[in-house]
Amino acid sequence: MARSASSVQIEKEHILALLTDAEVGKVATAETKRALASGEQYVDLDDLSAGVQTAKGGAAPDLHELIVRSAVGGNTWAAIVDRLKAG
Numbered sequence: 001m002a003r004s005a006s007s008v009q010i011e012k013e014h015i016l017a018l019l020t021d022a023e024v025g026k027v028a029t030a031e032t033k034r035a036l037a038s039g040e041q042y043v044d045l046d047d048l049s050a051g052v053q054t055a056k057g058g059a060a061p062d063l064h065e066l067i068v069r070s071a072v073g074g075n076t077w078a079a080i081v082d083r084l085k086a087g
Contacts, residue, residue: 011087012045018079019072026071035059041069043080051084 019027036042038057044050045065052069069077 008048011048015043015045015048015067015080015083018076018083019067020076023072023076027067036068043067043084048084048087052081 016024035058036055038055040055041052042055043052043066045067067080072080
């Protein structure tokens, strides 16, 4: 069953709430990248159902809506992954 737009937005907000203030800054800086390195993991906030994705290298998909693993700490990344599995 498809999730409503409001439930998707709520889940996105829950994921963002897992980030510390410092990580929010790093994620914002990562948003300016134009490409992701091959093998870099990320979560697309507009497609949470896809789970953790791995970049193939080259142009990055809509970086303004991604959380790149390298931009957050290990504990935060683990919490994001757990949240995605639970969702």
